[in-house]
Amino acid sequence: MGSTHFLKGWFNMKFKIKTNLWSGIIMGAISLLMLILMPYQVRVPAYDSGAPSPRIIPGVCLVIMLVFSLVLIFQSLVLKKEKIVEFDWEKEKPAILLIALLCAYVALMITVGFIAASAIIFIIILAYCGERKPFIYIFVIAVAIGIYFLFKMVFNVSLPSGMFF
Amino acid sequence: MILEALAQVFTLSNMLMIFIGLVVGMIIGCVPGLSVMLGIILMLPITYQMHDPATAIILLLAVYVGGMYGGSISAITLNTPGTNSAIATTFDGYPLAKKGKVKKALDTSLFASVCGGLISAILLLVCASFITKLVAGFTSVEYFSMGILGISLIAGVSGNSLPKSIISGMLGLLMACIGMDAVTGVTRYSFGTSVLKYGIDLLPAMIALIALTQVVQKLRDFRLSGGKLDDANKIDREGITRKERRSIIPAILRSSAVASILGAMPGVGGGVAQFLCYSEARRTSKHPEEFGKGSLEGIAAAESSNNAVVGSAMIPLLTLGIPGDGVTALLLGAFVLHGITPGPTMFTKQGVMAYTIILGCLIANILLFPIGLAMTRGVAKIVEVRYTYLAPVIIMFCFAGSFAATGNTKELILCAACLIFSYILTILDIDNTPLMLGMILEDIMEKNFVTASMAYDRDYTIFFRRPISLVILILTILLLVSLMKMNKKIEALNQKQIEEMKKEHEQQDVA
Numbered sequence: 106m107g108s109t110h111f112l113k114g115w116f117n118m119k120f121k122i123k124t125n126l127w128s129g130i131i132m133g134a135i136s137l138l139m140l141i142l143m144p145y146q147v148r149v150p151a152y153d154s155g156a157p158s159p160r161i162i163p164g165v166c167l168v169i170m171l172v173f174s175l176v177l178i179f180q181s182l183v184l185k186k187e188k189i190v191e192f193d194w195e196k197e198k199p200a201i202l203l204i205a206l207l208c209a210y211v212a213l214m215i216t217v218g219f220i221a222a223s224a225i226i227f228i229i230i231l232a233y234c235g236e237r238k239p240f241i242y243i244f245v246i247a248v249a250i251g252i253y254f255l256f257k258m259v260f261n262v263s264l265p266s267g268m269f270f
Numbered sequence: 271m272i273l274e275a276l277a278q279v280f281t282l283s284n285m286l287m288i289f290i291g292l293v294v295g296m297i298i299g300c301v302p303g304l305s306v307m308l309g310i311i312l313m314l315p316i317t318y319q320m321h322d323p324a325t326a327i328i329l330l331l332a333v334y335v336g337g338m339y340g341g342s343i344s345a346i347t348l349n350t351p352g353t354n355s356a357i358a359t360t361f362d363g364y365p366l367a368k369k370g371k372v373k374k375a376l377d378t379s380l381f382a383s384v385c386g387g388l389i390s391a392i393l394l395l396v397c398a399s400f401i402t403k404l405v406a407g408f409t410s411v412e413y414f415s416m417g418i419l420g421i422s423l424i425a426g427v428s429g430n431s432l433p434k435s436i437i438s439g440m441l442g443l444l445m446a447c448i449g450m451d452a453v454t455g456v457t458r459y460s461f462g463t464s465v466l467k468y469g470i471d472l473l474p475a476m477i478a479l480i481a482l483t484q485v486v487q488k489l490r491d492f493r494l495s496g497g498k499l500d501d502a503n504k505i506d507r508e509g510i511t512r513k514e515r516r517s518i519i520p521a522i523l524r525s526s527a528v529a530s531i532l533g534a535m536p537g538v539g540g541g542v543a544q545f546l547c548y549s550e551a552r553r554t555s556k557h558p559e560e561f562g563k564g565s566l567e568g569i570a571a572a573e574s575s576n577n578a579v580v581g582s583a584m585i586p587l588l589t590l591g592i593p594g595d596g597v598t599a600l601l602l603g604a605f606v607l608h609g610i611t612p613g614p615t616m617f618t619k620q621g622v623m624a625y626t627i628i629l630g631c632l633i634a635n636i637l638l639f640p641i642g643l644a645m646t647r648g649v650a651k652i653v654e655v656r657y658t659y660l661a662p663v664i665i666m667f668c669f670a671g672s673f674a675a676t677g678n679t680k681e682l683i684l685c686a687a688c689l690i691f692s693y694i695l696t697i698l699d700i701d702n703t704p705l706m707l708g709m710i711l712e713d714i715m716e717k718n719f720v721t722a723s724m725a726y727d728r729d730y731t732i733f734f735r736r737p738i739s740l741v742i743l744i745l746t747i748l749l750l751v752s753l754m755k756m757n758k759k760i761e762a763l764n765q766k767q768i769e770e771m772k773k774e775h776e777q778q779d780v781a
Contacts, residue, residue: 124699125431131698132437139444139459146461150454157723157730159451162716163444163458170440173433180433188431190699197697199490204693207482207665211686214669215679227662234493236658245662252666260319262674265682 120192126181133174136167143167199233206230219264223249272395275625278324279633287329288634292641295336296343296649301660302350303488306337310600311481312664314473314607315671323608324623328630330604331580334597335387335634338577339642342379342569344653347372347502349775352653355576358544361771362561362568365778367503369564377510378566379573380642382522386574387635389526390533390581394588395628397534401589402614410718410725411732413591413613415742417715419749420592421708424599426750427757428703435704438695442708443715445470453720465680470688472603474672474681475709478688479702480600481668485661486689492657502654505647510566518570521551525571526578533579534586535594535753542757545764547575562774581631588612588624591714596703603710611714 139146147160180186206226213222227245236242256262278284291313298309310330317326341356346363359379366375408416421443425435448459449469460466525547532543551571552561561568583594584601591613593599605612610620617624652660672685695702726732733739 122697124697125434128434128437128698128700132441142459147458148456150456154454155724155728156453156720157728159454159456159458162712162719163447166440166443166447170437170444173436173440176433177431177437188699190697192697196490196494199493200486200693203486203489204689207486207689208686210665210669211682214682219670223662223666227665230489230662231658234489234658235496236656241656241658244659248663249666252663252670256670256674260316260674262670262677264670264673265679 118194120194122190122192123181124188124190125177125186129174129177129181133171133178136170136174140164140167140171202233203230206233214265218266220246220249220253220266271621272625272629274622275629278622278626279328279629281325283322284325284328284630285637287325288332288630288637289641291329291332292336292634292638293645293649295333295338296340296642296645297652298333299337299340299356300343300352300649300653301657302344302348302352302653303491304352304484304664305480306334306341306353306355307596307600308481308484308664309333309337310597310604311476312667312671314476314604315667315674317604317608318674323605323610324626324630326608327601327604327627328634330601331584331627331631332634334580334601335577335631335638336641338387338580339380339383339573339638340649341576342383342573343376343646343650346375346379346569347505347650348653355544355579356572357768358548358572358575359569361548361572361767362563362565363572365562365775366564366566366569368778370503370506371508371564372503372505373507373509374514374566375564375569376505376646378514378518378569380639380646381510381515382518382525382570382572382574383577383642384635384639385519385522386526386529386576386578387580387638388632389523389574390530390578391628391632391635392581393530393534394581394584394631395625397585398589398624398628399617401585402617405590405614406618408614408738409736410721411736411739412742414715414718414722415733415739415746416590416592417711417718419742419746421704421711422746422750423753424593424595424707425704426754428596428701431699432754434698434700438700438702439704439708442705442710443712444708445475445705446472446709446712447716452717465683468680470684470709471672471675471681472607472709473675474685475688476600476603476706477668477672478685479692479706480596482665482685482689483692483696483702485664485668486693488657489661492661502650505650514566518566521555521567521570522574524554525551525575529575529578530582533582533594542760542764543575543579544572545767546760547571549763549767562771563778577635581635584628584631588616588627589614593707593710596706599703599707599710603706606710606713 210222210226224246228242231241253264256264295309298304299306310333313330313333320326341351341353342359344350344352345356345359346367349360349364351357351360363375421439425439428435448466450457457467528547528550529543548571551567552558555567583598587593587598593602672681675681692702
């Protein structure tokens with residue numbers, strides 16, 4: 106689909122991900138960063154209401170996260186306990202593409218509205234999944250319109266109708 | 271109180287909700303790859319409009335009940351369990367279907383599901399008031415400790431790495447911390463963006479983490495397999511006879527009893543119970559040699575056990591406010607969204623509602639029988655419908671539902687962000703059940719934490735000094751260690767059983 110020739114060789118690879126090690130590194134980095142940012146991101150209230158500081162719960166969570174990230178790294182490097190997940194680009198490409206399409210769906214929904222966004226994105230998704238029957242396409246568009254009015258009439262929620270209407 | 275509740279249950283809207291819930295549950299449960307959790311999440315936005323929280327919870331419980339039975343339909347017709355709780359049903363359901371006796375297998379499954387569900391719902395009714403009396407002395411200190419117990423147990427039993435699961439649970443708590451703090455009015459980790467200023471709403475996050483993640487994975491498989499469907503067995507007309515029905519009753523009773531006890535233990539859940547019940551039924555059966563070759567007792571044991579878990583899993587949720595597995599965690603989320611905190615206070619302050627919910631669960635199980643009889647054939651057809659019809663409907667509903675949570679487009683953005691985040695977690699092999707539970711429990715935990723700290727003048731040692739709280743915290747560690755050991759053993763046992771059954775089925779296929 107989207108990948109050019111230049112990228113193809115790169116993307117045909119299979120990675121072996123050491124999940125314990127990488128989870129430890131990524132989650133450890135996140136918790137450390139959040140801890141460093143805490144004084145800026147969580148301000149102490151100006152006056153004391155007797156309530157515990159709003160920093161306590163996130164702070165404790167972050168410290169626990171950091172500790173167990175270090176445990177994971179220790180498990181991987183010292184104890185050699187590792188769970189290896191094979192990342193096969195061929196298998197993951199559809200998942201990543203679908204997630205990207207759903208993100209595009211959100212962007213479209215905000216700009217052109219629920220029905221139009223659904224029509225555009227699901228036609229792409231169905232084509233990508235290899236659907237050839239025209240009925241499925243009509244069905245999906247009909248459902249989009251149906252859900253729009255279901256939410257409007259029954260649940261009193263107006264789904265985004267786009268900035269152009 | 272129960273009589274008052276009885277009058278409240280039998281309203282037209284409640285009956286309609288039970289009907290809708292059962293049918294939706296059966297359909298979602300029947301489609302392999304879509305879990306009962308997804309069914310409940312899809313129904314959540316709909317419950318937003320309901321005035322009576324009890325009706326909302328009853329609808330979700332009906333989905334749960336229907337889903338547990340629905341999982342067996344594809345287990346029997348396709349040899350693919352529709353839900354994880356129906357794996358043991360394939361052991362005997364599929365061989366029987368191979369012999370052309372699909373209807374007999376389905377009837378057995380339905381009968382066993384209804385019996386199992388009823389027994390546990392009655393147990394729930396009996397135990398609930400008893401347990402709430404025991405825990406009536408709990409204060410916010412104890413509730414906070416209970417929250418710790420809940421998260422630890424879920425982290426201990428989900429996924430296969432404790433550090434990863436704990437990190438996942440902490441991530442959940444953190445995500446719920448983002449945004450305006452209700453007590454002090456301080457914003458936390460909003461990074462100056464308006465999207466994060468009001469926090470991450472529960473509904474969009476759950477939709478993305480559970481529902482969308484599942485649908486994307488299934489669509490990917492569809493694309494990779496080129497949309498091929500397994501051949502489903504045709505449903506014949508020969509149902510179960512009265513004599514056969516009588517012969518499976520001992521197996522049903524035994525399984526329901528075992529599963530009810532297991533289900534009531536937080537952190538065990540339905541996936542585990544089925545295998546234990548199955549091997550127990552085989553051990554005590556008069557015809558153990560038939561197991562794996564299409565024994566009705568085998569189907570009955572597996573199916574009654576997974577439905578028996580529904581009622582008993584509600585016991586810790588309703589009485590203590592701690593969920594035992596992913597589905598009950600979601601139900602807790604539903605309670606929170608409707609502004610109810612499960613626990614003993616629910617039975618004292620909103621007793622009628624608590625009993626209405628329990629009775630609703632009971633009635634959903636009773637109604638499963640006629641609805642199952644009437645709808646199974648139709649539901650089984652849905653498995654044969656191409657997934658490309660179902661996926662867009664579910665995805666649209668997910669996004670529409672998350673938007674409906676507050677009516678703000680930021681929910682859609684959060685939804686997409688959570689979906690990406692959830693995918694990264696999948697790659698790192700981190701289970702997101704503890705994360706979900708963390709998000710749900712944070713609100714309750716922080717409230718109790720604040721109340722407790724204010725009451726004891728910010729003396730944080732109080733959580734270790736109050737005896738009941740200390741006992742709960744010690745219990746957390748003890749339970750965590752023993753549950754993890756037990757789960758490992760059971761896991762090995764189950765794996766052995768699955769392998770054994772696979773071999774047995776292969777032999778039959780050859781013959």
